[in-house]
Amino acid sequence: MKNTIMKNISKILLILFSILFLYGTSYASDDVNQKTHKILKPGFSFEGPFGVFDRSELRRGYQVYSEVCSSCHSIDQLSFRNLIQEGGPEFSEEETKRIASQYTISDRYDDYGELVERKRLLSDRFPSPFPNKKAAMFANNGSYPPDLSLIVKARTGGHNYIYSLLSGYEAIIPEGLEISDTLSYNPWYPGSAGIAMMQPLYDDLIEYSDGTPATIDQMAYDVTVFLSWVSEPELEARKKMGFVVIGFLIIFVFLMYLSTRRLWKEVH
């Protein structure tokens, strides 16, 4: 009985995993062939089943976003209160209120029917740099700078792709590639037409408040961590809950196995 159970289960698991493997590789090969470079994998603290975000990386990443990226890119889905939440940069409430109040919003009318401008609160979303998509395209040579709320989940290669792209601009265009004046060359960007975003990061572009040297790699790394959190603010809670659930299930499945074996012992 024991042997047949184990044999059956291992058979089923083998089938499951071979199916998953097959489809995993088929999806991966979908986009990779377009790229000229292999995606860089510098290693991030939030990878793996127990990975968590590094608070100082998140905070530095937020600084890069707000001082560099936010001039063109929105993060529509993020509210200021998210910055306080557990599993994020975990800024203090006063600090976050101060950040929010730097921006204004006009979302209600007074008794005379006039729009009232007010300071943003913790419950408000981050403001967009442009009033609408047309304005954003007009200011960027006809290209729309995508919203970054989900950028890490919305790109094949995820955070490694974002890091590779941001740190991988090359000034010298390889021979044979025609790239128009308004576009830049980045070997990680899919296709050969060039990328509309100009190289956004340069050494010492900003001054980190914690004194870390602001190299291109450091800034690209930090902002990738921040954007990963923006895409998946639930990541830490999810992994934590997963540990408890799967831990419970492993004990439970063992008990179920013993019960099944004992029950079936008497059947011939």
Add this chain to the structure above:
Amino acid sequence: MNNDYEYVPKNSFTRWLDTRLPILRFTNEHILQFPTPKNLNYFWTFGFILTFFLITQIITGVILAMHYAPNSLLAFDSIEHIMRDVNYGWLIRYAHSNGSSMFFLAVYIHMFRGLYYGSYKEPREVLWILGCIIYFLMIVTAFMGYVLPWGQMSYWAATVIINLVGTLPIIGDSLTQLLLGGFAVDNPTLNRFFSLHYLIPFIIFGLVLLHIWSLHVPGNNNPTGVSVQGKQDTVAFHPYYTVKDFFAYVVFLLLFCYFIFYNPNALGHPDNYIEADPMLTPAHIVPEWYLLPFYAILRAVPDKLFGVLLMFGSIVVLFFLPWLDTMKVRSARYRPFYKMFFFIFVLDCLLLGYLGAQVPEGVYLLLSRVSTFYYFAFFILIMPALSRLERPNPMPIGISNPALEQNARLD
């Protein structure tokens, strides 16, 4: 099927209830005492697993619908509202999206099991056909559900599939109009897809009850394919199979939880995290993994209409299995040739799935043609031919009697 057990109400209330609504008698006969062959292996646990997954999908779906906005301007953001603002919204949504993958994985194993052990053969034809209807409705539901997040893949997959429906003769145009509610995929499409995506699972639930009803008339098939001959061949469903099935369910749940908690987006496409844009077509439009084999069949032929007919035909052919395979011996255990062709068929389906994710050019196109041909040949040529030509190996006389009998017998 022999009814050796008898439900006897124990107290005055159950005696009173039994003459008015014999629900306890029904439960007793169909769940607790139901005689089930004692030699079922773990491939038989997937029916139970599927029932649980249907319930999981319905519960998570109902909760998602409380927070989701079925409007093309709001849908994408309302999903992010669920993911970020609703308490444990990410858990419910990841359970629902990965739940559909697990549901299909389980249904494929369930169907291949039926195919291997000849569970579609007399007297279980209606059981098999109900299963095929359920499977078809699952595909429809999954396709409509995939459109609801209103991402790029949602939008373009809907566009591609509805265009295909339009190629059908006679009904094509009106069916397209009915699905679209306009000239292109837009808010009316999303509204009706949401409405139907909510409705069809309950139809599936009803069909599952019929599926179980039609199972309980002849009783379960079993790995030998030899019919149950008496009490010595069976055990009561409870506790024997409730415990065993639940054990298998928990094993499957581990895989499900791995995806929910540690790799929730592995089975989805990154493009679906970009809001639908009718002006921008993605580089490759691909369906979810569980529909890739059909996508490969569709693109294997140059003619659009022929491709559509082949794609629908690949499901329609399943309905005719009981009459394509007329071999009296059910289980592939005693059919060496059928067994071989069956395993080639399984590999063929996996290959079709792989090819569905590739661009149909060069060697991929050639391979998808060959594997599409084998898919149909297996049902239309190999099955009827083997029914006539194959000589089965000696089979056991009964489930509890391992003595072999030279002439295959069933009853």
